[in-house]
Amino acid sequence: MPTALITGITGQDGSYLAELLVKKGYRVIGMARRSSTLNTERIKHLLDDITIVQGDLQDQGSLLALLEEYKPSEVYNLAAQSFVPTSWNQPALTGDVTALGVTRLLEAIRFVDPKIRFYQASSSEMFGKVQEVPQKESTPFYPRSPYGVAKMYGHWITVNYRESFNIFASSGILFNHESPRRGLEFVTRKISDGVARIKLGMAKEIRLGNLESQRDWGFAGDYVEAMWLMLQQDHADSYVIGMGETHAVREFCEIAFAHVGLDYKEYVVQDEKFYRPAEVDLLISDPSRARAVLKWEPSVSFRELVTMMVDSDLARLKKG
Numbered sequence: 001m002p003t004a005l006i007t008g009i010t011g012q013d014g015s016y017l018a019e020l021l022v023k024k025g026y027r028v029i030g031m032a033r034r035s036s037t038l039n040t041e042r043i044k045h046l047l048d049d050i051t052i053v054q055g056d057l058q059d060q061g062s063l064l065a066l067l068e069e070y071k072p073s074e075v076y077n078l079a080a081q082s083f084v085p086t087s088w089n090q091p092a093l094t095g096d097v098t099a100l101g102v103t104r105l106l107e108a109i110r111f112v113d114p115k116i117r118f119y120q121a122s123s124s125e126m127f128g129k130v131q132e133v134p135q136k137e138s139t140p141f142y143p144r145s146p147y148g149v150a151k152m153y154g155h156w157i158t159v160n161y162r163e164s165f166n167i168f169a170s171s172g173i174l175f176n177h178e179s180p181r182r183g184l185e186f187v188t189r190k191i192s193d194g195v196a197r198i199k200l201g202m203a204k205e206i207r208l209g210n211l212e213s214q215r216d217w218g219f220a221g222d223y224v225e226a227m228w229l230m231l232q233q234d235h236a237d238s239y240v241i242g243m244g245e246t247h248a249v250r251e252f253c254e255i256a257f258a259h260v261g262l263d264y265k266e267y268v269v270q271d272e273k274f275y276r277p278a279e280v281d282l283l284i285s286d287p288s289r290a291r292a293v294l295k296w297e298p299s300v301s302f303r304e305l306v307t308m309m310v311d312s313d314l315a316r317l318k319k320g
């Protein structure tokens with residue numbers, strides 16, 4: 001039975017990846033940081049099948065100890081300060097966790113067992129002010145937030161440990177991926193939750209920022225499959241993962257509201273508060289390399305994703 005360590009197990013992707021690896025017969029060790037309240041909402045259905053251990057990307061010793069104790073053959077680094085607006089308010093923390101945290105984990109691998117296969121959760125935010133359309137593995141980066149800058153460091157240190165120490169270190173440059181388990185502050189979930197609340201008479205409006213920015217949105221459940229596939233190859237590498245299409249925030253609103261028979265124009269209010277100091281206007285992937293080499297194919301379309309999220313929030317709020 002192979003053992004995998006997942007950092008960021010309590011996050012959206014951690015929960016889907018844990019499900020996938022348990023189904024594949026792995027012993028899954030999930031690293032969670034200490035908190036004063038339970039934070040296992042997304043993985044409560046998995047708690048009998050996985051082991052949760054305490055550790056923190058800011059603490060080198062905790063990472064070394066976990067690798068020594070559990071001897072994983074694969075490590076998936078999904079932990080990060082992942083919310084872009086917070087990265088302007090807490091840039092140093094974002095750098096320490098999202099950038100230097102990657103080095104700490106790679107150092108732990110180098111000292112404990114350099115044969116461990118490593119996955120780094122890199123991001124399309126690295127493309128930022130895009131230098132090429134669509135974006136592929138060779139597209140130059142131009143990050144537009146402290147988060148994007150930190151992810152760029154994480155990406156290059158992963159490539160560097162691959163080249164310096166021959167560690168099997170792969171970087172998945174993933175475009176936005178969403179689900180009913182997405183955090184409520186991200187725009188897709190903010191909209192699906194808001195639509196459900198308005199439909200049920202619990203809210204009157206949704207306040208949003210820039211409606212014109214365009215993203216390449218896919219389903220998180222599909223994207224964790226790509227992470228696993230990257231670690232099953234003969235060689236470590238970097239891959240762009242996305243749907244190869246782009247949609248504006250406005251279009252997400254339009255479909256989500258129309259799904260419950262409403263017109264978004266009557267409920268969406270634009271609020272300066274949600275604009276960013278520097279915006280990423282347009283992201284669209286060229287995932288042809290991942291499709292050819294990894295044989296990765298997404299199963300959920302953009303429209304299916306939007307309606308899945310709205311239906312899920314409606315069901316949750318009706319129950320609650």
Ligand code: NDP
Nearest residue numbers: 008010011012013056057078079080082121123174176177
């Ligand atoms: P989430 O924000 O849902 O999850 C982030 C996870 O990181 C949480 O489990 C969080 O723990 C944990 N974490 C934060 N700080 C630390 C720390 N110091 N030590 C240990 N754990 C920590 O993110 P997603 O699941 O959406 O994303 C997973 C990864 O993929 C992230 O690295 C993100 O930046 C990256 N990414 C995401 C994309 C997306 O569209 N979702 C696209 C491209 C990249 P806690 O629950 O305690 O806060």
Ligand code: GDR
Nearest residue numbers: 082084123124125175176185186187188208209210213274
């Ligand atoms: P992003 O996701 O920044 O792309 O990062 P987010 O959903 O936060 O924003 C997407 C776009 O929507 C616009 N927007 C708003 N965003 C939020 N959060 N709230 C609003 O009210 C709002 N109104 C408009 C934003 O300006 C932006 O253009 C996500 C994260 O998961 C990162 O960790 C990951 O690396 C990238 O996706 C790929």
